[in-house]
Amino acid sequence: MTFDWSIKLFAGLPERLGTASIHMQTEGEEMNALDLKTAIISLYPEHKAIIQTAFIARNHAYAADTTILRFSDELALLPPVSGGEGATEDMERYVITSDSISSDDVLAKVIVPEHGAAITFVGTTREWTHGQRTVRLEYEAYAPMAIATMRQIGDEIAERWPGALCAISHRIGVVGIAETSVVIAVSSPHRDSCYEASRYAIERLKQIVPIWKKEIWEDGSEWKGHQLGPWNPTAQPTNN
Known part of the structure; x- marks a missing residue:
């Protein structure tokens, strides 16, 4: 058989x-x-x-x-992931979408009365990298797993910084120059933990969320991985 x-x-x-x-x-x-x-x-x-x-x-x-x-x-x-599709949502805090993203909308998902600090990270497409002109980026995701690993990041943040909330929205498809590809919003009772959790979220997204980007240049294109050294998404996050 x-x-x-x-x-x-x-x-x-x-x-x-x-x-x-x-x-x-x-x-x-x-x-x-x-x-x-x-x-x-x-x-x-x-x-x-x-x-x-x-x-x-x-x-x-x-x-x-x-x-x-x-x-x-x-x-x-x-393949190795990049930081940063048809839309999928998880409690509306973890979103993969082909539509444009509003940073205010993502931030609103983590604003609660008991928190005194909130921060938003916005990733955009830059035109020049190492002297090479980018025309646009194209993002692709394994959407169900991307949602699951975004939720994992939120759970890790809540464990490391008790009370902290996280929301992540990432685009797929074509993202033009100066357009937003990802928004990460974090809120917490105090600002120190808010800054730390925001940085943790974007670095962790690049490590484990299955989203890839294709850089389209004037004279060619290339799929980009996470570019953070050996890729091991099953490894435990390091302590801050």
């Missing part, structure tokens, strides 16, 4: 591998995540380097190499 496996691909992977998803058959109904990556590499050996740096996601959660997967799971192969 054989079992049919399906693995979704995101960001530059469909372009590199020439398909939006990988379909393969095995004689067993289970394998660990490392074995699955090894099987994918055997199908696409010329792309071994990028596959090795990618992570397997199982049912909207990152899977460690030893995690057991079943053929019936929802599986995805995720």
Whole structure:
């Protein structure tokens, strides 16, 4: 008896591998995540380097190499993420959308009477980077998992800074020069924790939320990863 496996691909992977998803058959109904990556590499050996740096996601959660997967799971192969799609919402505090984002609307989600401080981080598309002119950015997300990991960031913030609230909205699709791609709003009883939690949120978003950006230049384009060193979204956050 054989079992049919399906693995979704995101960001530059469909372009590199020439398909939006990988379909393969095995004689067993289970394998660990490392074995699955090894099987994918055997199908696409010329792309071994990028596959090795990618992570397997199982049912909207990152899977460690030893995690057991079943053929019936929802599986995805995720390249390193960027900071920063059809819209999805979670309690309206964690949003992926193709529409423009209002920083005032995101901030309003965390304003509560018992908090004396609130801060908003707004990420926009800049025109020049290292002497190269960007025409636009294109964002892509694994939306269900992006919402889940945004919620995880909010939970981590609430644990580290008791009482703090977080809201995150991120765009997908085309984002032009000077347009907003992400808004993160944080509120807390006191300003010190508010500043700290806001910085934590954007850095953590770049580390674990499966959102990718494609930089479109005047003379070419490139998918960008998180650019924060070795990518390990399953690692625990460091203490501030």
